[in-house]
Amino acid sequence: MKFQEELKDSIRKALPDLDVVLGWCGSFDPLHATPHFIRREEDIDKLEISPLSVHNLATYLPGLRGKKVGIVVKGCDSRSVVELLQENLINREDITIFGFPCTGVVDQAKIKKALGHAGNVRTCDISDSAIVIQTEDKAHSLTLTQMLADKCRTCRYPDAIISDYFVGDKIGEPAPLETDYAALEAFESLSVPERFGYWLKELDRCIRCYACRSACPLCVCRDHCAAESRDPHWLSQENNVRDKVMFQVIHAYHMAGRCTECGECQRACPVDIPVLMLKQKMNREIRDIFQYEAGVDPEATPPLLSFNMEEENITEKEW
Amino acid sequence: MKIGVFVCHCGSNIEATVDTAAVAAASREFPDVVFATDTMYTCSEPGQDEIVAAIKEHNLGGVVVASCTPRMHEQTFRRTVERAGLNRYLFEMANIREHVSWIGKDRESNTNKSVDLVRMATEKLMRNRPLYSKKFDINKRVLVIGGGVAGIQAALDCADGGLEVVMVEKAPTIGGKMAKLDKTFPTVDCSSCILGPRMVDVAQHPNITLYAYSEIEEINGYVGNFEIKVKKKATYVDWDSCTGCGICMEKCPSKKATDTFNEGIGKTTAINIPFPQAIPKKAKIDPDFCTKIQKGKCGVCAKLCPSGCINYEMQDEFVTEKVGAIVTATGFDLFDWSIYGEYGAGRYPDVITSLQYERMLSASGPTGGHIKRPSDGKEPKNVVFIQCVGSRDKSVGRPYCSGFCCMYTAKQAILTKDHLPDSQSYVFYMDIRAIGKLYDEFTRRAMEEYDTKYIRGRVSMIYPQGDRLLVRGADTLMGAQVEVDADLVVLAVGAEAAAGAGELAEKLRISYDSYGFYMEGHPKLKPVETNTAGVYLAGACQGPKDIPSSVGQGSAAAAKVLGLFSKDQLESDPQVSVVDIKRCIGCGKCIQTCPFGAIKEMEFRGMAKADVIETICQGCGICTSTCPQGAVQLQHFTDNQILSEVNALCRF
Incomplete structure (x- = not known):
């Protein structure tokens, strides 16, 4: 990436005052990146920004509260940072934010599907329009836009909303490839038994690893999650789909009006359950009732985290 | 826990459509239930004694009563189990009357539903824990909102009982609607002669602080310890030095x-x-x-001004008062009758309201007590009174009876004859409602001694004819149309909730009905209490009332306040939120959503944690639904208790 060196210079400048800077670097094969914790000057060179920088590093921030932390953010990641600030879960003065113009990240599930069982990846070259992947037996050329994560196809915030250092030229307001919630609306046109049947089928393969929760930047209860708590005892340990559905419903409710739709829950799912749709559903309701979007204004109070005697768009007296 | 279940027949209220014996038999199969029976009236003395005896005999640890709504008898049964030595919170009530027998006729379905409700109650009871009240000090001062006759009575009774009283009146003077009246029914004694001395008593009583021309800005706190912010509206006159010389x-x-x-x-x-x-x-x-x-x-x-008290720059001023109880006596306002096109919608100057007529009759009024037509100042000959204007009329959203209009119309008809012996009064009425001591005799007198013509029927139209008004209506007893040439028409305008009643109710956290009148705690048994502890009602703010009833309620509210303040300390309700600091991550979401400001941040071993101020918490449970990890739990309604009820119901 053209601004990568500029970014490294910024980090170099800020690092002496920071305990750690969160970024991405290469991983076990050329097709994957991994979160990178920069603590020393020499760690900076390993930093790599590319469409493989999928992880939302804001997930680490609440756990690092109290430390001076730098964080490299995509536009969507910055919304998580804003939401954490809104909820008083991190301190603004402890965080140094490095932003860059993001042109989208890949969806590894889509690549895996396109490649099939291809074995080890030898090289991976990403240009503006294509990804060329050399596996052991042949070269695969994939169109980049088709491999982009769904959230990138509807992205409205490619530049970090909040930053202390911004490298590269801002993209501004992009034209999204798809409209918001189109997939959700298509799903909603199904009948109730069809939709319930869909979720029973999808969630039946859940292995209750709770990776969705662990990857979520706004799941901040950590050791006190309702999933494992015995007092209050929300979920049993029984192996049934009911408790799996129950957990996802709890998660969606806890995210209502807070979720920035970064998609980490769905990306982290090892069995590819489309759990993001549940949160999108809640978010669309919140948008329609409160005209509110999570994580875009550090000063705003999320609608479900305040109390009003009368809500403008909820007329209880007419119920 | 050994549980006993008591299924009440409530006479035939429940037994008629629920097989209570079958409910008791089914309950015996539930886990932990060691005793179950059905009784005729569980709330009666033998019914309660049966519970006490069963607790002792079977060594019960908790009791379920399946009967009416907890609002009716939860307190009764809590005291019963307490009498037998159990903690009052080791009791659950299953409502099989309002929720079952009164709303369905199918005996089999009703019985099944009752069994389900009892199952839920036993499951919750198993998870109940003994809870204990704490005591807190109270401030023995009382706020009276509204200085009408009800408020004056409440204030004087409280003040005479030794309490410090703060009275807040919206208008520049106290006296309310009664001060505007000329005479009062059924004795026709002068209103200001009987009210005046009471008003003076308020001004002179050493225990009463009066804020006239003031409004309630903010109410914080709870029973025993309210904090009231009063807005003293700018009068542009320094009232400390004004002597009222005029x-x-x-x-x-x-x-x-x-x-x-x-x-x-x-x-x-x-x-x-x-x-x-x-x-x-x-x-x-x-x-x-x-x-x-x-x-x-x-x-x-x-x-x-001889005292130099005029100040054109005066601004609204705010004062804070601390009180322990509040008497709301905000009264009523008159219905806006201009909605009635058939009465001219306000176009004809000689169609006036009863209260305007009252001012005209009063010697201290603008006409000096002379009845004059507003249009030309002439004395009227024919005066037509129209009753039920904005009362008992569904078409204008006022289906209720305002109660006192029949009586004051009779009084005004009598006074009209007294003032103008040559005049003739007509009253168009729907029914004469004269239910009170000497009331019916009074209306009879208006008809028989004062020759008032009562016409049973509604007026369909009023229109001007020359300088008079033609009133056309029906006489339903004669089955004929009648027309009366009127010089003056007086509308008996009905009562409606006082302007701003809704906003005040929200500040007081009390509920009001669809017409804006405040809701009493119980329509029969708690007529002056509200469902908010320490807030009482007096007078027409609770519903239209005549003077004797308003005064009665003023005294009743005062008696309630004096009773409340007879103790030095009150017991707090232990059904409040409690924070489990092990689970709390200190995010403060509960602090943001608490409607009562009952949660504050505290520090525990260097970490931020939420802390509930027990006396302020009202137990609404918003914090518990806000906290994602369930660190805040409402006592007696914990997540586990509610989940166990849900699981008891959704077993398949």
Whole structure:
């Protein structure tokens, strides 16, 4: 990436005052990146920004509260940072934010599907329009836009909303490839038994690893999650789909009006359950009732985290 | 826990559509239930004794009563189990009357539903824990909102009982609607002669602090410890030095100000004292009509005032008062009758309201007690009274009876004859409702001794004919149409909730009905209490009332306050939220959502944690639904207790 060196210079400048800077670097094969914790000057060179920088590093921030932390953010990641600030879960003065113009990240599930069982990846070259992947037996050329994560196809915030250092030229307001919630609306046109049947089928393969929760930047209860708590005892340990559905419903409710739709829950799912749709559903309701979007204004109070005697768009007296 | 279940017949209320014996038999199969029976009246003395005996005999650890709503008898049964030595919270109630027998007729379904409700109650009871109240000090001062006759009575009774009273009145003088009346039914004694001394008592009582021309801005706190922010509206006159001499009023050149006290009959000066017996007798400026305030010129009153108390720059002032109880006596307002096109919708000057007529009859009113037509000042000959204007009329959203109009119309008809012996009064009525001591005799007198013509029927139209008004209506007893040439038409306008009643209710956290009248705690057994502890009702704010009833309620509310303050400490309700600090991550979401400001942040071993102030918490549970990890739990309604009820119901 053209601004990568500029970014490294910024980090170099800020690092002496920071305990750690969160970024991405290469991983076990050329097709994957991994979160990178920069603590020393020499760690900076390993930093790599590319469409493989999928992880939302804001997930680490609440756990690092109290430390001076730098964080490299995509536009969507910055919304998580804003939401954490809104909820008083991190301190603004402890965080140094490095932003860059993001042109989208890949969806590894889509690549895996396109490649099939291809074995080890030898090289991976990403240009503006294509990804060329050399596996052991042949070269695969994939169109980049088709491999982009769904959230990138509807992205409205490619530049970090909040930053202390911004490298590269801002993209501004992009034209999204798809409209918001189109997939959700298509799903909603199904009948109730069809939709319930869909979720029973999808969630039946859940292995209750709770990776969705662990990857979520706004799941901040950590050791006190309702999933494992015995007092209050929300979920049993029984192996049934009911408790799996129950957990996802709890998660969606806890995210209502807070979720920035970064998609980490769905990306982290090892069995590819489309759990993001549940949160999108809640978010669309919140948008329609409160005209509110999570994580875009550090000063705003999320609608479900305040109390009003009368809500403008909820007329209880007419119920 | 050994559980006993008591299924009540409630006479035939429940037993008629629920097989209570079968419910008891099914309950015996539930886990932990060691005893179950059905009883005729569980709330009666033998019924309660049966519970006490069963607790002792079977060594019960908790009791479920399946009967009526907890609002009816939860307190009764809590005391019963306490009498047998159990903690009062080791009791659950299953509502199989309001929720079952009264709403369904199918005996089998009702029985099954009752079994389900009892199962839920036993499952919750197993997870109940003993809870204990804490004691807290109370502030033995009382706030009375509204200085009408009900408020005055409540204030005087409280003050005579030794309490410090703060009275807040919206208008510049106390007295309310009664002060505007000429005479009162059924004795026809002078209203200001009987109310006046009471008003003076309020002003002179050492225990009463009066804030006239003031409003309630904010109410915080809870029973025993309310904090009230009072807005003293700007009067532009320093009331500490104003002697009420009235010189300013005589000389004020702006004489077109709205005369609210006289219901708009005539005009008054921009600086004015509402009426000679006003309490406090202090002048105030109506800024909309004051030439000095509007245009910067004039200043006559400031020049002439012997005490130098005029201040054109005065601003609203706020004072804070701490009290332990509140009596709400905000009264009523008149229905806006201009919605009625058939009565001219306000176009004809000689169609007036009953309260305007009252001011006309009063010797201290704008006409000096002479009945004059507003249009030409002539004495009327035929006076037509129309009853139920904005009462008992579904078409204008006022289906209720205002209660006192029948009586004051009879009184006004009598007074009309007294003032103008040559006059003839007609009353168009729907029914005569004269239920009170000497009331029916009074209306009879109006008809028989004062020759008032009562016509049973509604008026369909009023229209001008020459300088008179033609009133056309039906006489339903004769089955004929009638027309009366009227010189003056008086509308018996109904009562509606006082303006701003809704906003005040929200500040007080009390509920009101769909017409804006405040809801009493129980329509029969708690007529002056509200569902908010420490807030009481007096007078017409709870529903239209005549003077004797309002005074009665004022005294009743005072008795409740004195009873409340007979103890030095109150017990707090232990059904409040409690924070499990092990689980709390200190995010403060509960602090943001608490409607009562009952949660604050505290520090525990260097970490931020939420902390509930028990006396402020009202147990609404918003914090518990806000906290994602369930660190805040509402006692007696914990997540586990609610989940166990859900699981008891959704077993398949």
